[in-house]
Amino acid sequence: MTRTTEAPHRLDLADPFWVRVGGGMEEVSSGRRHGPADPGFPPPGGPWDALWSNGRLIGWELSRGGHTRSSAKRAQDEGERISRERRAYLLGRLGHKLRSSVLALQESARQAAFGRQELLEDIYELAQDVGRRALAMEAVGVDPKDPPRAVVLGAALNLAAVGVHRSLPEDAVVRVSEPVLRDALTRACEWMGGAGCTVTGELLDSWWRLEVIASPARRPLMVPEMGEPLVRHLVDTLLEGWLDAGTPGRAVIYLPAG
Secondary structure (H helix, E strand, O other): OOOEOOOOOOOOOOOOOOEOOOOOEOOOOOEEEEEEEOOOOOOOOEEEEEEEEEOOOEEEEEEOOOOHHHHHHHHHHHHHHHHHHHHHHHHHHHHHHHHHHHHHHHHHHHHHHHHOHHHHHHHHHHHHHHHHHHHHHHHHHHHHOOOEEEEEEHHHHHHOOOOOOOEEEOEEEEEHHHHHHHHHHHHHHHHOOOOOOOEEEEEOOOOEEEEEOOOOOOOOOHHHHOOHHHHHHHHHOOOOOOEEEOOOOOEEEEEOOO
């Protein structure tokens, strides 16, 4: 059910120490990811002691016959730091791409105003691109107001991903913010090629596991940050789920069962 993936190494802490980031776990010393965050699915290695705060699993540390309150505080602080840094980095990258798109639009509009009428079609496409990138920035920069509630995955897919093939049980219900779920499903399917991709689902313990398989006609996104990084933010951070993108051509999304 779980997958651990490698990430760029950091040297923040020497001992293995896993902290919760959204709905998954990250090892502070290496950046490895593991998920979803569930007391029944500890990270590899160990033995581990689970760290809790207000009934919420927030980390794992090596078992030493008991842990102190400072361990839980440390896990919470590290998790919040990583989440803030990741969000700021993604906002910065999307902002850079948005500024590039706006400059291209301005230049095309200037040339069209001086007689380059053939650029009018390009102006429309550039305006559409500016809009898509602005919406991506909004998705990262704005905290959702809708609280989690029971949402039928099939109904959400009907609105979020037209033209995809799907195989989901009728009782596939998750407990998440519905607007964010629709946005996450839309972005995941766009990342996997849009119409022609396939979405399947199965219940694993207290999680619904969705697998989005790429369309045969899939092409790379013009803005890579609007693929995996944006979907990861929506799923991990806002939906308290977990994205596994370790297999090329597919995205596996774990969401809390409703």
